[in-house]
Amino acid sequence: MSFRLQIIGGGNMGEALLRGLLNNNWASKDELHVVEPVSERRDYLAATISGVSISEEPLSELDSLIAVKPDKVPEVLGVLSKLNPDRVLSIAAGVRVSSMEKILGENVRVLRAMPNTPALIGKGSSGVAAGSTATDEDLIWAVEILSAVGLAMVVEESQLDAVTGVSGSGPAYLFFLAEALIDAGCEVGLSKDESQSLVEQTLLGAAALLYESDDPAEVLRQKVTSKGGTTAAAIEVFENASFRDIIRAAVFAATERSLQLGDE
Template sequence: MARLLVIGGGRMGEALVAGLVASGWARPEDLTVVEAVAARADELAAAHPGLDVSTTAVDGVDTVVAVKPGDAVDALDGVAPRRVLSIAAGVTTAALEAGLPEGTPVVRAMPNTPALVGAGAAAVAGGTHATDDDLTWAEEVLGAVGTVVRVPEAQLDAVTGLSGSGPAYVFLVAEALIDAGVLVGLPRPASRELAVQTLLGAARLLAETGEGPEALRAQVTSPGGTTAAGLRALESGGVRAAVIDAVVAATERSRELGA
């Protein structure tokens, strides 16, 4: 019997499979992916030798639901998993529990797209029957493709607004930096390379030095210097407020969709 069943062989489902294998958590033959689209099933089997790709789910197995939110409940119809980890955005643990055998542990998660390159940020929340062991299991699975934190389920909409939608905010900043570099005279390829590395390097400083963003910003901001002039322009343009508004708007929209 498979160690883990993944229902849904899309980008996130495949990212989990690849991450679990790369981390040594499982071998391809320990995993089964349920994928209804024949062409996609063939792609998965070719890309991951040894992986069991099926069209039907089996009972009694730890199961990840990695389908579109509108398909999540139906994907578990008639299935009796050992426990469930759902990465279907906006689908509550209560909605999933209602269609499962009584007492089935359900953990809901909100990952983000950088999981595709092993650099995801995810939050997990347990349902009515989920124990600490179930949450630890979910953290191990998602930890193969990034960082995981625990939150109450009521906070998952805020997670969606921050880290779920957050990559799009960063991509918008990257676009702006690249265009700005071109505006001030850089060739576009050079501007792109410099902008991407600047974002990557700044993120690594935050992650690896342990210093807060305020301290790191102060270190690069000399009195009366170029960075101070640039920061003044950003504050005048309301960038800080716009980012806060974006997170709030995305959080509120997540709540609306969940309702």
Template sequence: MTSLKLQFIGGGKMAEALLGGMIATGWAAADEIHVVEPSAERRAILSDAQPSLSIGDAPVAGVDAVLAVKPQIAPEVFSGLAAASVPRLLSIAAGITTAAMEAALPEGTVVVRSMPNTPALVGQGMAAIAPGVHAGDDDLVWATSILSAVGRVVTVAESDLDAVTGVSGSGPAYVFHLAEALTAAGIAQGLSPEVADTLTRQTLLGAATLLSDSGEDPAQLRINVTSPNGTTQAGLEVMYERGFAEVIDAVVAAASARSAELGG
């Protein structure tokens, strides 16, 4: 068997997306990745997707790891990670501080904390990483190489991760809710549900692609599509009058505050 390069503690959908991206981009072969996953159903799904993947019940000693479990389960797995003396740990478990992880692991263990988001499932994720006290530049490069297999990565101070959660971690849900509302509004104007749904999906995809690819400021893109006294201006004026920007500010603040609460 090829020597292992990485192990995932937890084999849920985010772990599946990450390891799939890493294999597809050549970061590792399937038989160089080990997954610790107790669920028989998830094991079967992972094995079907990657037949040569190593799957087991316990961490492998001396192999770098990605912590990809629900935050409430994480404390239960730290004893196994400590016994395995994993050299480096990249955590994508929400709300667990690097200090808490370092306290549960052997002295000197490198810890990098991350906040990814669900578009990683389609290779369009946005993740932020923050180093623990023992993590150096090489460790951040290592963490970035893993997460960049499914999207973009930025490095921030750990104190910024609550704000990151409010913007990009929870952000996809805000966009999905906007899609719900835009579709419902189209139906209210007489469109069929199917047409309203198609218009909404493609409009959001097209706008996001234009925002990403054009390099222009969002405000300029808004100005570009807003003719004086035209239809877009009429719609935007309602957004201004109803305080859309203030609502978004409050939404991000609430999500960020909740992230801080969960992190203790």
């Protein structure tokens, strides 16, 4: 059997990529292989995605996608270094290309990507960067894989920390905003269910409008903010509380932490 790709790590993100690749017809079930050390997880994948090859250990001479926790990456790389893959794409946070190349050796072309959790529903955002020996063809390959679960953008590896600060951690910022809006809705008279439904649809609708509109976010905000109106009163509170500075500081903190993780 000839596999096009093995996905090492059958957790949530590995499963999302597997399903995305199948749904987008990037490969057929008999062209994909999943490596998952946890037997319960292997059983789950076998039961829910029948026909896909699954094993406990990686196979030799296969293009490989590493979708494990960062602390497991060195162990996986050590195994792969003996199995002669042509190219390896890692989506593990904070693991730099240079450290992977050092373990895998000069004959393996390495790429790195930073997706985010909306990839679990096919709405992810990913930055993709090439290692020192990766080719343009390798980048196209990596972008095709990440595009199966959303947007994939080619960046320099030095920009992946910024990608982490904006989109990698970005969903959590919006979830935090949603929490606060839901709580505030309850405090002004809505039930928890009512407030949650309104907030969910508001975020969904605003995101769709921003995506589909030719107007930038600033203009869309201005269009809904009438002088002396309710939205203007709310925006004034945000401005007085230095909301922009808070967001900026959060992005800087996440970016800096990503840099630190790469040095550890």
